[in-house]
Amino acid sequence: MTGAVIASPYPVAPGLPFTDDSRYRRRRARSQAMAGLIAFAAFLGVSILWIILGYVTVKGAPALNLAFFTERPLPYGEVGGGIAPAITGSLMLLVVAAVLGVPIGIGAAIFLVEYGKGSIIEGVRFASDLVAGLPSIVVGVFVWAALVRNVIGNFSGLAGAVALAIIMVPIIIRTVEAVLNLVPHTLREAGLALGVPKWRVILGVVLPTARAGIVTGVVLSVARAGGETAPLLLTTLGNQFFNWDLGKPTGAIPIQLYNYAVAPYPDWHEKAWGAALVLILVVGVLSILTRVATRGSVR
Amino acid sequence: MATGPTTHPAMTALPPNARSGDAALTRAPGGVDGDRAFAGATLAAALAVPAILLAVFLLLAIDAEPALTRFGASFVTSSTWDNVKEQFGTLPYIYGTVVTSLLALVLATPVGLGAALFITEYAPRRLRTPVAFTIELLAAIPSIVFGLWGFFALTPVMRSTVEPFLKATIGPVPVVGALFQGPSLGKDLFTGGVILAIMILPTVVAISREVLLAVPTMQREGMLALGATKWEAISGAVLPYARAGIAGAAILGLARALGETMAVTMVIGNSSRKITGSLLTPGYTMASAIANQFNEADNELYFSAVVGVAAILLVVSALVNLFARVLIWSITRNAAQGARA
Known part of the structure; x- marks a missing residue:
């Protein structure tokens, strides 16, 4: 929703301090780096669940047989x-x-x-x-x-x-x-x-x-x-x-x-x-x- | 809703000839008496909850009393726990609990906050629910399964890879390096903190997400309209607004970590009782000490000391819980007021 707003807010007009091109690039790079870190945090949270589920499934499946549930x-x-x-x-x-x-x-x-x-x-x-x-x-x-x-x-x-x-x-x-x-x-x-x-x-x-x-x-x-x-x-x-x-x-x-x-x-x-x-x-x-x-x- | 008011049997149970103002109505099918009895029953159920809480505090206080009066302040300041000599000091257990819980907090808060920011601010709409739901499912995994996984899967990796790496990289750094000294055992305070971090992650994510959603959109838009980048809007407008609530989320996670038993018991080592500065030493938490020693406590004083550990744990976790709830309440109340204004 907000992505479009920040993609084009800076008409490049060299000479004016608040539209300094290199400075804007630095700020944009920083913002993108943080977006990457935040996405990575979410990826980490999601993948931990799948790692544990996968581990339990692979290790536990061989144990499941009829005797396991009846004896x-x-x-x-x-x-x-x-x-x-x-x-x-x-x-x-x-x-x-x-x-x-x-x-x-x-x-x-x-x-x-x-x-x-x-x-x-x-x-x-x-x-x-x-x-x-x-x-x-x-x-x-x-x-x-x-x-x-x-x-x-x-x-x-x-x-x-x-x-x-x-x-x-x-x-x-x-x-x-x-x-x-x-x-x-x-x-x-x-x-x-x-x-x-x-x-x-x-x-x-x-x-x-x-x-x-x-x-x-x-x-x-x-x-x-x-x-x-x-x-x-x-x-x-x-x-x-x-x-x-x-x-x-x-x-x-x-x-x-x-x-x-x-x-x-x-x-x-x-x-x-x-x-x-x-x-x-x-x-x-x-x-x-x-x-x-x-x-x-x-x- | 399938059950509409006009179709329900309770309605047809009325006397068919009842008229408004009919005195019989108030006594008719289970009127005033039934109401009184039902209200009384629900009141009794509701009062059972504070009664349970009170009973827990009372009973633990009574059973912990012999050890607390015998040892006084040294019960929490001494690090000698010797049931043969009948000397009981709980400092190593308190230390283990504090260190592992704080470590869990330090590891889980940035990851949890990041995941919550991803869900509320960055993720495309169709990804939001799956990501949130997946992380929520982590909370449904029983503690003992985390323990099993930690015991067989996590500790070998810690011993062979993660801990040697940390010793080689952070070990030589002054001050912080002291945390990573000694042999890599795998089953130690550090692994305990890591498994706790995983376990409290869903709590941190769920509460942070709730708090972030309570931040008014105007906050973000105002910042973006001034030409801020997305991250500047988040760090400058969203996070400061949600600060108290995020702190509450972290502390609620801390409260959960304090009382965790089985998972920590299986990875923390349960052997050394000496306090060292390094995270790579085996230890005990209060909860794991209770689990390990409760059924061994064969004389009155020993038993009283174990219950004393439970009493300390009870009071600490209750205080931390309260503090977290006050923080979260303060931010969500502000949000509610903002919505009304």
């Missing part, structure tokens, strides 16, 4: 073995975390947009921002001290799910609050004018209108929580075996990835790359799907 990790030396207990564990943790976190996140967002006033809004939003900024390892330490130590008494899936829920809640609040604000007031007023109670207007009109955006927020929070490792190491610890008991240590893909990666065996390293590829595919597909699915709608 449990085997002791070193035995052929085969996979990450199946970690997959089922991650699924269980995420479902429980969503059951705990989604009602709180959506409820808080509804409060912020539909009911809250003044300083309470500010306070809740402020707290939500700070919870979003909590280092994930600190969330792990907190859940360990609050649940694992005394209340539950041992490392457990439930504690891990609580930690993941704490990470999910502020993400859900932020996205859902934004999308509820986009729902036109006339829709609410139409409902209220018909005599529908406010809470039924919210449940029956506002939330369905904002559905796409709400789903986006929830899916993004699940994607984010699915890759968390540090808080899980302190709360569910990990498990090599299938486990459906929320009161016991549970495997998770990131924990299994970590255990495979830090072991000294090349075969396990390949499995770690495989687990990373699975993690990236799931997270990436979720991110892209929500983005495409909600393009153009209220979100």
Whole structure:
């Protein structure tokens, strides 16, 4: 847009100081050099993503086979073995975390947009921002001290799910609050004018209108929580075996990835790359799907 | 929108014979009582968030208290961390966190700002969204995957190529050269800073872009109309206007770097606890120290000291987060006022 403006602003008139030809050339060269540097910075940012994605794909693809998805990790030396207990564990943790976190996140967002006033809004939003900024390892330490130590008494899936829920809640609040604000007031007023109670207007009109955006927020929070490792190491610890008991240590893909990666065996390293590829595919597909699915709608 | 107000079941749930002024309406299908209950439920959900925050601060303070009262100021000034002798000083961890985070900031801010400028000022329209989206995707990659990549792909390159090169070129320079001394190990503070820089890049780009978009077009046009080149317009009019917000973007990136755990843990070495001036020494950050030692802390004082590290990390990252938000808020608020004026 502005390129044309600077391309021809200088009628060359030697003798006048502000149209000095060589000086203008110097300034133009400087401007072009900066444009080059800026384009290079963008290129760098974009290429880092592709380098990492390429690395994970090339290294991880050979590990993916049926056994990888269906078998449990085997002791070193035995052929085969996979990450199946970690997959089922991650699924269980995420479902429980969503059951705990989604009602709180959506409820808080509804409060912020539909009911809250003044300083309470500010306070809740402020707290939500700070919870979003909590280092994930600190969330792990907190859940360990609050649940694992005394209340539950041992490392457990439930504690891990609580930690993941704490990470999910502020993400859900932020996205859902934004999308509820986009729902036109006339829709609410139409409902209220018909005599529908406010809470039924919210449940029956506002939330369905904002559905796409709400789903986006929830899916993004699940994607984010699915890759968390540090808080899980302190709360569910990990498990090599299938486990459906929320009161016991549970495997998770990131924990299994970590255990495979830090072991000294090349075969396990390949499995770690495989687990990373699975993690990236799931997270990436979720991110892209929500983005495409909600393009153009209220979100 | 598919769901219009006229088609929704909530509307048909009204009594069909309801008239305006009908007293029954206020009590009809879940009227006042339902409203009160629903509002109460959302209030409870909203209050759960500050409650969680408060509980985190309280519980960490309680558990860190034995170590903090036992060691007092030496908890943050001593560099002896010995669980056999029960001496706990966290200075090396604080040092590791500060050095790696600042390094990440120094590396990521120019690249991130450059990428944001490319997206907002230079890129042709059809390139803008793909570039922004690609860099945003970097934020979706889990920390542990950065750790894996750093562990197997980045550290060998650092050890064999980048660190020897830096030692040969910057090493002999006075003052700055002190940062690049000693053997190239690959797993050290420098690599930790590099991986953090990559991880905070999307944060810096996203916020800088938002701030740059808030700069009024008049700023650019005024400068260009005076005969400035494109770069002069950016450096003379756009960047000064967006300065506070860009600083906020960088500091929000810093806040993210402070708390990163897995990726740093896998590339920082986790061995030496001696503080040296060189970036090429293995170290610990506060987060990696917690991750490595939490499940080993077998006596009360040791455990309390580890939680003490978490408490310091919590307070520092909360303060940095606050500061960043105030900076960003100040610029976007000005932009909103400018739009109204």
